[in-house]
Amino acid sequence: MKRFNSTTHRRRNAGFTLVEIMIVIAIIALIAGVVATNVLGAGDKAKYKLAQSQLNTLAGKIETYEIDNGQPPAQLQDLLSAPSGSSTWLGPYAKEADLKDPWGTAIEYRRPGQTGKYDLISYGADGRPGGTEFDRDITGG
Secondary structure (H helix, E strand, O other): OOOOOHHHHHHHHOOOOHHHHHHHHHHHHHHHHHHHHHHHHHHHHHHHHHHHHHHHHHHHHHHHHHHHHOOOOOOHHHHOOOOOOOOOOOOOOOOHHHHEOOOOOEOEEEOOOOOOOOEEEEOOOOOOOOOOHHHOOEEEO
């Protein structure tokens, strides 16, 4: 008669089955997918919000320029260095990096603007007019 040995019994039950391992891998993949989607989407959202804020800040710098010089700049480069013949320029009013959106595209400046003295436009993540979600245009001014 064979005696029940607890050591032998423990050895047979030690470890995981293939099904258990596959379930754990599937759960890890699902969690990784959800985390990756949220992290990547958050980056686009953060850049979009940063672009909105950046246009508002740039509008403030244009207003300061206008107070000092009597009119908005003819072009955004006038915020960086004095236009020729200017005696009231007290800048620089901005840095070169202030003239690009978070995606590295130059911010468009239109003077006169459609609704005011000027318009500031970032074309979003795709850098082209129009678009939806994070590719849509951002305006300020």
